Amino acid sequence: xxxxFSSLVSxxxxxxxxxxxxxxxLDASRHLPxxxxxxxxxxxxxxxxxxxxxxxxSLTDPASPVxxxxxxxxxxxxxxxxxxxxxxTRIIIYDDSDVKTSARAWFxxxxxxxxxxxxxxxxxxxxxxxGLPLESGVTEAAPTTPVQLAPAKGVRSKAEMxxxxxxxxxxxxxxxxxxxxxxxxxxxxxxxxxxxxxGALNLPFGQVFNxxxxxxxxxxxxxxxxxxxxxxxxxxxxxxxxxxxxxxxxFALHLIGVDDAALYDGSWQEWEADPSTPKAQGPA
Numbered sequence: 493x494x495x496x497f498s499s500l501v502s503x504x505x506x507x508x509x510x511x512x513x514x515x516x517x518l519d520a521s522r523h524l525p526x527x528x529x530x531x532x533x534x535x536x537x538x539x540x541x542x543x544x545x546x547x548x549x550s551l552t553d554p555a556s557p558v559x560x561x562x563x564x565x566x567x568x569x570x571x572x573x574x575x576x577x578x579x580x581t582r583i584i585i586y587d588d589s590d591v592k593t594s595a596r597a598w599f600x601x602x603x604x605x606x607x608x609x610x611x612x613x614x615x616x617x618x619x620x621x622x623g624l625p626l627e628s629g630v631t632e633a634a635p636t637t638p639v640q641l642a643p644a645k646g647v648r649s650k651a652e653m654x655x656x657x658x659x660x661x662x663x664x665x666x667x668x669x670x671x672x673x674x675x676x677x678x679x680x681x682x683x684x685x686x687x688x689x690x691g692a693l694n695l696p697f698g699q700v701f702n703x704x705x706x707x708x709x710x711x712x713x714x715x716x717x718x719x720x721x722x723x724x725x726x727x728x729x730x731x732x733x734x735x736x737x738x739x740x741x742x743f744a745l746h747l748i749g750v751d752d753a754a755l756y757d758g759s760w761q762e763w764e765a766d767p768s769t770p771k772a773q774g775p776a
Contacts, residue, residue, distance in 0.1 A: 576633035
């Protein structure tokens with residue numbers, strides 16, 4: 493699937509192209525348990541006209557030892573087919589989540605070779621703020637034949653992350669808040685101890701956004717990564733709590749032309765739960 497349009501589209505662009513016959517809009521909202529929000533109920537109450545519900549929370553591989561792992565190729569292909577998405581479909585993803593889950597959906601698609609996919613800059617919040625049309629109910633799609641997708645690329649395992657501590661082949665960048673990365677108490681999101689993979693750098697994912705939820709300019713994104721100590725010319729792997737906000741950093745890297753960065757999908761949730769993995773706490 494080739495990419496005939498930008499990976500980041502504005503609300504104005506989407507409003508103009510909503511009726512394009514080859515375009516499918518997906519609501520990829522997913523929320524942390526503490527938020528107490530039901531993405532399907534919220535989608536049903538109010539969504540961009542014609543948008544389909546991706547159900548990102550269920551799009552995981554239950555056979556994987558990784559908590560809430562990325563879907564495998566067959567699972568993703570089946571989900572896309574139920575949404576009527578074929579090889580020539582252009583996909584726009586948005587969310588209304590505090591953890592910007594559209595980036596997780598974008599990475600899942602890109603990792604499996606689906607390139608014709610973009611994120612709505614500013615998400616549903618910006619769409620609403622601008623008074624653009626909304627509708628309620630559940631939009632149904634006509635299923636199509638599943639497309640053959642490639643196995644995921646750009647995903648690192650716990651074993652590879654362990655080896656990387658010695659080799660330092662890839663810079664590790666953690667997308668969680670500094671209090672969780674450098675703190676020593678209990679992780680308020682996933683439980684267990686706060687801390688980080690030894691040697692990991694930190695760029696909280698919120699720092700790649702403007703106040704209105706749109707992504708910062710390429711120059712400002714570069715400054716953010718470099719300010720976190722990242723050498724953009726060297727390999728990068730991102731991590732977070734469970735692989736969601738790490739995907740935000742991967743999308744931001746993509747926007748500045750860094751397309752070979754990888755995701756540690758298990759992230760801190762998997763790493764912290766293993767007593768044998770080395771862990772760092774406190775100031776760097």
